Amino acid sequence: MIRILLIGLWICAVALGSLYVAVWQNSATAAVGSEAIEILDDGKTDVFSVPIIIDNAVQGYVVSQLAYTLDHGVNASFGIPVSYFINDEIFRQFYGHYSDVKEVQKVNFDDVRKAIIDGVNARFPQPLVKDLLVEQFNYITAQEIRDQNTKGVKRQ
Known part of the structure; x- marks a missing residue:
C-alpha cells in the first residue's frame, strides 16, 4: 500500500x-x-491602369492591382489611405518612361516593386510600406482592347 x-x-x-x-x-x-x-496592417489597391504612350499614341495599358503590408505603428499615426500613394508611384514608374512596347513587356517586377516601396516610403518620415504583393500585373496592347471591343461587330 x-x-x-x-x-x-x-x-x-x-x-x-x-x-x-x-x-x-x-x-x-x-x-x-x-x-x-512586428504588427502589420494589410490592404490592396483598386485595379489601376496606366496608359503607355509612344509616338503620341496610346500603345497599351499596364493594368495592376497590388496587395500591401504596412507598419501598424506608422500607419496608425497617418489617416491617409496608402493605396493613393501606391497608385501614384505606379503611374510615375510607367507613364512616359518607355520608347518601345517591347521594353514594357519585359519589365522586371522586382525592380518596379522596390522602386514603388522606396517612392512611397520617401513621402513619410518613417518607412510605412513593408512589402508589395501582386494581385494583378498585366500589359494589354491597344490592339487587344480594340479587338475585344469589336468582337462580334461586323466591319464594313
Missing part, C-alpha cells in the same frame, strides 16, 4: 515539475518574442 502511495506521489511530483518548467520556458520565450513581433 505504501509502495503504491509513493509511486502516486512520484508521478504527481514529475507532472508538476514538468508543468512548472514548461510554463517558465514559455513565459521567457513570450517575453523575448513580444519585442520581436
